[in-house]
Amino acid sequence: MTDPAVSLSTETDRRSGGVIRRLPDTLVNRIAAGEVVERPASAVKELVENALDAGARRIDIVLRDGGRSLIQVTDDGHGMSPDGLTLAIERHATSKLPDDDLIHIATLGFRGEALPSIGAVSRLAITSRAAGSDSAWRISVEGGAIQGPEPASLNGGTRVEVRDLFYATPARLKFLKAPRTEQAHAVEIVERLAMAHPHVAFTLSDGTRSSVNLTAPARELIEDETTSARLSRLGAIMGREFEDNALPIRAERGGYLLTGHAGLPTLHRRTNANQFLFVNGRPVRDRLLLGAVRGAYMDFLPSDRHPLLALFLEMPEDEVDVNVHPAKTEVRFRDAGLVRGLIVGALKHALAEAGHRASSSVGIATLGAFRADGGGSASQPSFGGRGSRPGGSSAPHHPNPGLSATHMQYQAPDPSRSGGFEYSTGPAARVEQDYGPGGTGDTSNPLGAARAQLHATYIVAQTDDGMVIVDQHAAHERLVYERMKADLERGGVKSQALLLPDVVELDEAAVARLVDRAGEFAKLGLVIDGFGPGAVIVREVPAMLGQVDAVGMIRDLADDLAEHDQALSLEARLAHVSATMACHGSVRAGRRLTGEEMNALLREMEATPHSGQCNHGRPTYVELKLSDIERLFGRSG
Numbered sequence: 001m002t003d004p005a006v007s008l009s010t011e012t013d014r015r016s017g018g019v020i021r022r023l024p025d026t027l028v029n030r031i032a033a034g035e036v037v038e039r040p041a042s043a044v045k046e047l048v049e050n051a052l053d054a055g056a057r058r059i060d061i062v063l064r065d066g067g068r069s070l071i072q073v074t075d076d077g078h079g080m081s082p083d084g085l086t087l088a089i090e091r092h093a094t095s096k097l098p099d100d101d102l103i104h105i106a107t108l109g110f111r112g113e114a115l116p117s118i119g120a121v122s123r124l125a126i127t128s129r130a131a132g133s134d135s136a137w138r139i140s141v142e143g144g145a146i147q148g149p150e151p152a153s154l155n156g157g158t159r160v161e162v163r164d165l166f167y168a169t170p171a172r173l174k175f176l177k178a179p180r181t182e183q184a185h186a187v188e189i190v191e192r193l194a195m196a197h198p199h200v201a202f203t204l205s206d207g208t209r210s211s212v213n214l215t216a217p218a219r220e221l222i223e224d225e226t227t228s229a230r231l232s233r234l235g236a237i238m239g240r241e242f243e244d245n246a247l248p249i250r251a252e253r254g255g256y257l258l259t260g261h262a263g264l265p266t267l268h269r270r271t272n273a274n275q276f277l278f279v280n281g282r283p284v285r286d287r288l289l290l291g292a293v294r295g296a297y298m299d300f301l302p303s304d305r306h307p308l309l310a311l312f313l314e315m316p317e318d319e320v321d322v323n324v325h326p327a328k329t330e331v332r333f334r335d336a337g338l339v340r341g342l343i344v345g346a347l348k349h350a351l352a353e354a355g356h357r358a359s360s361s362v363g364i365a366t367l368g369a370f371r372a373d374g375g376g377s378a379s380q381p382s383f384g385g386r387g388s389r390p391g392g393s394s395a396p397h398h399p400n401p402g403l404s405a406t407h408m409q410y411q412a413p414d415p416s417r418s419g420g421f422e423y424s425t426g427p428a429a430r431v432e433q434d435y436g437p438g439g440t441g442d443t444s445n446p447l448g449a450a451r452a453q454l455h456a457t458y459i460v461a462q463t464d465d466g467m468v469i470v471d472q473h474a475a476h477e478r479l480v481y482e483r484m485k486a487d488l489e490r491g492g493v494k495s496q497a498l499l500l501p502d503v504v505e506l507d508e509a510a511v512a513r514l515v516d517r518a519g520e521f522a523k524l525g526l527v528i529d530g531f532g533p534g535a536v537i538v539r540e541v542p543a544m545l546g547q548v549d550a551v552g553m554i555r556d557l558a559d560d561l562a563e564h565d566q567a568l569s570l571e572a573r574l575a576h577v578s579a580t581m582a583c584h585g586s587v588r589a590g591r592r593l594t595g596e597e598m599n600a601l602l603r604e605m606e607a608t609p610h611s612g613q614c615n616h617g618r619p620t621y622v623e624l625k626l627s628d629i630e631r632l633f634g635r636s637g
Contacts, residue, residue: 037117039176040067040165041185046114047160048193051075052200054158057216061190061204066182068173071162079158080128082149085139088126089146091116115160116141121172122165128158187211191237192283195276195310198233231261234310238274241267242308247354249309251346254338255316258346262309264354265300265613274308279320281312284331292340296347299481300613311343352609446606447621450598456591459598466625468602472593474614475605475621482608483544484524493525495540502538502550503531510558511536517561528554 037043044061051059054077064070080088091113118124119141129136138152166173176182187204194202194214204212214236217229235243246261277289289311297307321332333339443449447470448463459470487493506514514521515530525542538550593601605611605620614620 037114037121037165039185040071040182041189043067043071043114043118043122043162043165044073044186045189045193046118047071047073047162048190050114050160051077051158052193052197054078056157056200058201059203061186061202061212062207063183063186063204064207066176066179067162067186068165068176068179068182069163071165072159074157074159076157079130079133079156080126080137081130081133082137084130085126085128085137085149089115089119089124089139089141118162118165121168123163123167125161125163126158127152127154127161129154129156131156183211192276195230195234195237196278196281196283196312198230230312234261238308238310242274246308247350249311249346249350251342251349253342255319256338256342257314258311258342259314260309260311262311262347262350263307265297265307265351265610266619268301268305268307270305272306275306276310278310278312279331280314280317282331286331288333288336288340289343292343293347295340296344296351299485300351300610309347313339313342315339354610354612445602447602450595450602453593453598459593459601461598461602463623466623466627466629468621468623470602470605470621471614471619472591472598472601474618475601475611477614478611478620479601479604479608480544482610484542487525487544488523492523494543495522495525495527496543497540498538498550502554503535504538504551504554505535506555506558508533510562513561514554514558521557 037046040063044063044067048059048061051073054075056075056077058076060074062070062072115124115126123140123142125138125140127136127138136152136154137149139146139148139150141147166176183206190202190204190212194200194212199216201216202212202214203210214233217232231243231246231248234246242261242263245264245267247264249258249260249262251258272290272293275289275293277284277286293307293309301307319334321334443462443464445463447468448461450459450461452460453472454460454469457472459472461468461470484493511530511534514528514536518528521528525540525544526538527540528536528538531537536554538554541548541550541553612620
C-alpha cells in the first residue's frame with residue numbers, strides 16, 4: 001500500500017518541477033511585460049514618454065483596433081544611431097541615467113524596460129535617424145527575436161511600430177476590452193501627457209479619424225511665463241468652460257513650486273476624473289491630491305461633488321521617489337505634509353482672491369432655461385430675430401404652443417385703458433429709491449443696484465452692462481458662515497442666552513453624539529446640555545443668528561454628526577457645524593426686504609470672500625450681460 005505522505009511529496013515535486021532552473025530570456029521578458037504593458041494605452045504611454053525625453057516637438061500616434069493590430073508613434077526628436085537602436089531593445093539599457101543615480105531622476109523614463117517588454121509580446125519595429133545623420137536605420141523584434149539594424153528611410157526623429165500586441169501572450173489578449181474602450185484609455189494617457197507639455201504638438205487617430213489634435217503654441221508664447229499657453233492647452237482638453245472659469249494657482253515654499261489652474265467652486269462634477277496632478281512634468285495619481293483638494297474646497301462643495309483643476313508641482317528630484325512602480329504613476333514624497341499644506345494653502349488663497357466671482361456656466365445655463373421649447377442653443381433664440389424667420393417669412397416664430405396661444409392678446413393696446421401702457425409688479429417688491437453715483441444703489445458696483453425683489457426670494461439688480469439675480473437665502477447663508485469663521489478665528493462666536501431654553505427630544509445615540517461635542521459647539525456660540533437620556537436642552541445660540549429655529553438646527557446637527565462625525569477632523573467638524581448653523585440663521589426665502597436691505601446685502605457680498613456660492617456649492621447669483629438679454633429677444637445684430 002502506498003504511503004499517503006510519499007504520494008503527497010511526489011505530487012508536490014511534480015507540480016513545482018522539483019529543480020530550480022533559470023528561465024529563458026524570452027519568458028523573463030514576457031513576465032516583465034505584464035507589469036509594464038498592461039494594455040495598449042500602457043504601450044502608448046511608454047512610447048510617448050520616450051519621445052518627450054528625446055526632445056520631440058511633435059508626436060503623432062496612430063492606433064488601429066484600439067491598439068491591438070497597430071500602435072505607431074512618430075516623433076521629431078533627436079533620434080538614435082544603429083548602435084543605439086541595438087541597445088534600446090535590450091533590458092535595462094537606457095540613456096537616461098548617465099550617472100547611475102536613482103535619486104536625481106530628471107526624465108520620464110529611466111528603467112530601460114519599455115521597449116524590450118513591448119518587443120517580447122508583439123511584433124516591434126523601430127526606425128530612427130539620429131540628428132545630423134544622413135541615413136536612417138531600422139531594427140525589428142518579433143516575439144523576442146531580433147532582426148537588424150538595417151538601412152531604412154526616414155526624414156528625422158523616430159518611428160515605432162507595434163503590431164499584433166499580445167500575440168505572444170494570448171491570455172492577456174483575451175482580457176482587452178472593445179477597441180473603442182481601449183482607444184479611450186489611450187486618449188486619456190495622451191491628454192495627460194499633453195497637459196504637462198503644452199509646447200509639444202500631439203495627434204492621435206485611428207488612421208482615418210482624429211481623436212486628439214493639439215497644436216503647439218508659438219515659441220515666444222512658450223518662453224513667456226505670463227502667457228496663457230498652458231491654460232489654452234488645458235482648455236482644449238478639459239473644455240472651454242474650464243478655461244473661462246479657472247483661477248490661476250501659484251505658490252512657493254522651501255524649494256517647492258506649485259502652479260496650475262483650479263475651477264471656481266460653482267464649476268464642479270460628480271466624479272474627480274477632472275483632477276490632475278503633475279510632479280516634475282510627470283502625470284501621477286496620488287491620494288494626497290484628492291485629500292488636499294477636498295480640504296481646500298470643503299467650505300464650498302457638498303461631499304459628492306468635485307472641482308476641476310490641474311496642478312503642476314516642481315520640486316527637487318531627491319525629495320520625491322518615482323521609482324515605486326513600473327507604471328511610474330505613483331510617487332512617494334519625502335515631506336508629504338509640506339506638499340499637502342502647499343496645495344491646500346494655494347487653493348484657499350486663490351478661492352479667496354476670487355471674491356464673489358461665480359462660474360460663467362451659471363449664466364449660460366440660465367440662458368438655456370429661457371429657451372421657449374427647451375431645445376436649441378442659447379445663442380440662437382427660438383424666436384425670430386428682429387421679426388424675421390429663416391426662409392424669408394416675416395411672421396414671428398413661436399415653437400411653444402403655450403406661448404403662441406397667448407401672445408396675440410398683447411399685440412395691441414387694451415382699448416379699456418385710457419392712455420399709455422401700465423404694468424403691475426405682482427408679487428415683486430419694487431425699489432423706489434433713486435440712489436446717486438457711488439451710493440449703495442450705484443449700478444457701477446460689481447453686483448449693481450437692487451431694482452426689485454421677486455417672490456420674496458430673489459433680488460434683481462441692474463449693473464452697467466446687464467443684470468444680476470441673487471438668491472437672498474443662499475447669499476446670506478454664505479455671509480453668515482464667513483462671519484462665524486472669522487469670529488471663531490478670533491477666539492469664539494458670541495452667544496445669546498435664550499429666555500426660555502428649548503428642549504429637543506432625540507434618540508439616545510444622537511443625544512450622546514451631541515453632548516460629546518458640546519465643547520466644540522460652545523466655541524461656535526451654541527451652548528447645550530444633556531436633558532435626560534433622550535433629550536438635550538439649548539441654553540444659548542450664536543448672537544449673529546438672531547431669531548433661529550433652535551429645534552430644527554439641533555436635529556440637523558444630530559443628523560450631520562451621525563453621517564460625518566468619524567470621518568472629519570476637528571477643523572472639518574467645526575466648519576460643517578458652522579455651515580449648518582449659518583443655513584438656519586440666514587435670511588429665509590419668503591421674507592420681504594427693503595431697498596436698503598437688498599443693497600446692503602449686495603455690498604456685503606462684494607466684500608466677502610467666496611460669496612459667489614453658498615455653503616453647499618450652489619451659486620448665490622446669476623449674471624446676464626446686456627448682450628445675452630438682447631439675444632433672448634432676437635435683438636443681437
